Amino acid sequence: MASGSRVFAAFRALGFVSNDVPCCLQTSRDNYFVTTAIGRSFHIYNTNKLNLLFVGTQQEESITCLCCNGPVTFTAAGRHVRSWRRGREVHSYDGHDADVCLLLPFGGHLITVDVESRVRVWEIASGELYTELAFEPAMFGISAIMHPSTYLNKILVGSRQGELQLWNIKTNKLVFVFSGWKSAVTAIVQAPAVDVVAIGLEDGGIIVHNLKMNVTLMRFQQDWGPVMTMSFRTDGEPILATGSSVGHIAFWNLEKRQLSNVMLDAHNGSVVGMHFLQGQPMLITNSTDNSIKVWVFDLTDGAGRMLRFRSGHSAPPLRAQYHGPTGHMLLTAGSDKSLRILSVIRDAMNRELSQGSVERHAKQANLRAEELKLPAITAMSSELCKEGDWDNAVTCHANSNVVRTWNVQNRVIGKHKLVNSSLPRGSVATCVSVTSCGNFGLVGHSTGHINMYNMQSGLHRGSFGEPCAHDRSVCGVDVDGVNQRVVSLAIDGCLKVWSFKRRQHLQTLQLEGDVLGFEFHRESSLLAVNMADFSCHIVDVDMQRVVRRFSRHSRRITDLCFSPDGRWLITSSLDQTACVWDVPAGRVIDHFRVKSPITSLTMSPTGDFLATTHTDDLGVYLWSNKTLYAPITLRPLAADYVPQFIDMPASTVTDEERGDRHSAADNSVTVPEGSQQELANGGDEEQEEEMDDSDWQSADQLSAELVTLSTLPRSRWHNLANIDVIRRRNKPKDPPKKPEAAPFFLPTVSGLETQFDLSAMQTGEDEDSSRVGSLLTFQATTKFQEALKSCSEAGNYQSAMDLLSSMGPSAVDTEFRQLDPTDGASGDCLELAIMMEFFESQVKTRQSFELVQAYLALFFKVHGDTIIGNPRLAARLVRLEKLQQTTWQELQQTFNQGVSMISYLKSATV
Secondary structure (H helix, E strand, O other): OOOOOOOEEEEEEEOOOOOOOOOEEEEEOOEEEEEEEEOOEEEEEEOOOOOEEEEOOOOOOOEEEEEEEOOEEEEEEOOEEEEEEOOEEEEEEOOOOOOEEEEEEEOOEEEEEEOOOEEEEEEOOOOOEEEEEEOOOOOOOEEEEEOOOOOOOEEEEEEOOOOEEEEEOOOOEEEEEEOOOOOOEEEEEEOOOOOEEEEEEOOOEEEEEEOOOOEEEEEEEOOOOOEEEEEEOOOOOOEEEEEEOOOOEEEEEOOOOEEEEEEOOOOOOOEEEEEEOOOOOEEEEEEOOOEEEEEEOOOOOOOOEEEEEEEOOOOOEEEEEEEOOOOOEEEEEEOOOOEEEEEOOOHHHOEEOEOOOHHHHHHHOOOOHHHHOOOOEEEEEEOOOOOOOOOOEEEEEOOOOOEEEEEOOOOEEEEEEEOOOOOOOOOOEEEEEEOOOOOEEEEEEOOOOEEEEEOOOOOEEEEEOOOOOOOOOEEEEEEOOOOOEEEEEEOOOEEEEEEOOOOOEEEEEEOOOOEEEEEEEOOOOEEEEEEOOOEEEEEEOOOOEEEEEEEOOOOOEEEEEEOOOOOEEEEEEOOOEEEEEEOOOOEEEEEEEOOOOEEEEEEOOOOOEEEEEEOOOOOEEEEEEHHHOOOOOOOOOOOOOOOEEOOOOOOOOOHHHHOOHHHOOOOOOOOOHHHHHHHHOOOOOOOHHHHHHHOOOOOOOOOOOOOOOOOOOHHHOOOHHHHHHHHHHHOOOOOOOOOOOOOOOOOEEOOOOOEEOOHHHHOOOOHHHHHOHHHHHHHOOOHHHHHHHHHHHHOOOHHHHHHHHOOOHHHHHHHHHOOOOOOOOOOOOHHHHHHHHHHHHHHHHOOOHHHHHHHHHHHHHHHHHHHHHOHHHHHHHHHHHHHHHHHHHHHHHHHHHHHHHHHHHHHOOO
16 A cells, blocks of 8 residues: 555745744854754754754654754654764663653763653763652652853752752762742753852742852842743843743843843744853844844843844744746745745745834834734735736735735735725625736625726726625636636635626526635636535536536545646645545545645646645645656556555755855754655655556657657757867967976986986977877777777667767767778778768667757768768768658658647637
8 A cells, every 4th residue: 555645745844943942052163053943853043144054854753852062962852862963863862751851961961851850861972871860740840950150060950849959960969959939940041150040930030049158149020921031141241131921031130130121022922042142242032933033232222133033934824825937936824914925945035025114013002013913814816927017916814805915026015905995894805816917906705796906006997797796705716817707606606707808797607515715727727616515626617517526535625726737636625635636537646644634735836846734833845746756657546545644844955055054063954864765766655556667667769650869968969060169269369378387396317416307408308399299199999980890890880879979079079070081091981981871870760869960960061071072972971861851751740740730629619
């Protein structure tokens, strides 16, 4: 039975930056790098540009905590702790009976703590267990751990009960117990001063405590819930930064013992990690809102400003669609009220489209920026045409009748609001579409109205139907590729076709059952309708009838899309499965299951990737089309076929971003092993009955009536006839000059004293004179000439053709010019005769057709005069000409038949 998908292979995940695991900082010389967890893998970014440098290998479970020690990264996933360097696993530290929740590098040792408060100390180099400590979770549940500076072999452990303990891990002895402050300890960090630490509490308390004297130096209170993370500034300013669970960051002045500054809504989620760069006024933070931010403190009042950031969707994306014909850009809309553009090629190009001065207005109104953003996007449409002239994308929003335009090129919201004042109260925009020319936008409403607007001016240009287009809510509207017909569909199954220019009703088709949405393929005029009974119908708009009915899902279909050529229809459902349907055959050719239901899917315009979004998932996943690079037999699946789970794609580093990885703390860029293996093998294995087909190879010649082209690149044969012109053009203007410096090794005369042999210079020998005798070597027979003669005797010139095709253009030109036109004193031109016989055999085989024609052009250009002047060669030339004409006439006749058939099918009325 097949495993996973037959058509698609996991390629890469987009949009992941950070999650709820605190980031860690590592240094390499003068460079700083930040490491974040993203589910089962981790990312490493440089702090200079926040470029993605490294992606860790996928692990079996999600990463719960991580830390760095020099070039080594430690991760804890479930009960397993591993160290990574240069893309490979160095050691594994297994032995915990519960999930590991804390990691601490401690010199040459690694300290791990699990949720049952069991502490294990490992030797990093060997991976062996050094010592072990056990605590009773009910009495002392470990919640934080750190190593105080200059405290040899000692660690400070904080508990959920509020108590702290100082332990010597070498002797396994308790050194001191700190009674605590009647609140759970959430974070402990070392202060720049020796013996001083900062302790964060669950009730928002911040304690600066001297361990040696057991004295609390100062105490602050944070009003936004528990202290999630802390960091001291180390550039001379006495500042302590604390992060909260609501996204605010507070800065406390330790000299004045007061609050210095506050950055409200620094993140849209809990601030889980922060680090000040050593000796620099820069702070790095990460949050559960899927973002990393770098803050710089260069303002006069000591406050910080955001220097750079990298982010993704903070809530699961709901819609995704490709933008442009190249398939390099994706537009995604999420429940976080944002519209983002993602680059398939380079992650650094990912951006959120600006909605204006939202943050400034939010500060003035004392509101959160999220409250002033547009409602969540429910439908969108875009076209690349006219992108540089005016807005080229439209979106409709939840519970709103206002449709907004967007300028994708400038990454900003557009100038216009597409709204018709004549719409009844309570009308909500449900669907949108932009015409192929980019001049018009169509909007469907819940009241059955369909309006058309001009994209350049935003003015209303007319409505369809009187008084409205449909009696029920419009769930889909689209225009064909030439702006002749408009197709609209209501939730009651009423399909209508309208004239685009006159906005008159043309045809109506009533479908059986309620409808949830549709997907229109403009090139083929096929309409895929998502039915409420978990099925999908294919409607031919030209014929006005249902041509296919597909039913295989057990729950509601969430989305559907066509392949670029219209041969495949891909559907997704809440049953966590996706189906690929062969539209002409009317059968399902692929059926696979994913970990969470797909909410949106879209196929790239080039057909190479499928992009999907999923419930409760912040990423956008790309699946490569295996039929483009592997032999796949798309046989219909049996009715009782059980779909198999397919692993989700992992994050990878693109070729463009790999150029910045050389300084990534001795870490190299690595593609996850699962993706590498699947792409190398063409994805999962096929069914057993298809294994024979996967080993099949195409024949050298499919039919004697056809010609076969070579697989050589165009540069190897296209300019063969003009190779002499290219040489003259590339010839240097000045001849090469002899270097004035002495050679590296000077000849010496034997003796006790070192003396140079200058006899060659005294005799005035010129170096060029020694090259005259070397011309005699050109009279030797070349390998090609020997192969040509041996093939002539055997009557098979294939080996000579293989040898010639392996040579470059200059080598081929040299071989042809070395053919002796007189063949010594006999004057029989034997080599040229054999060469023409070689060309006759190659034309007869009809293989490497364009390569043979290029060789013929070069051969006749070099030896054309000799061939015409020799009667025997002229006779061979006539035979070769007839053979060429016969081959081309048969090929031209085949071309004419194909062109005639296509012209008939395009013009005939069926």
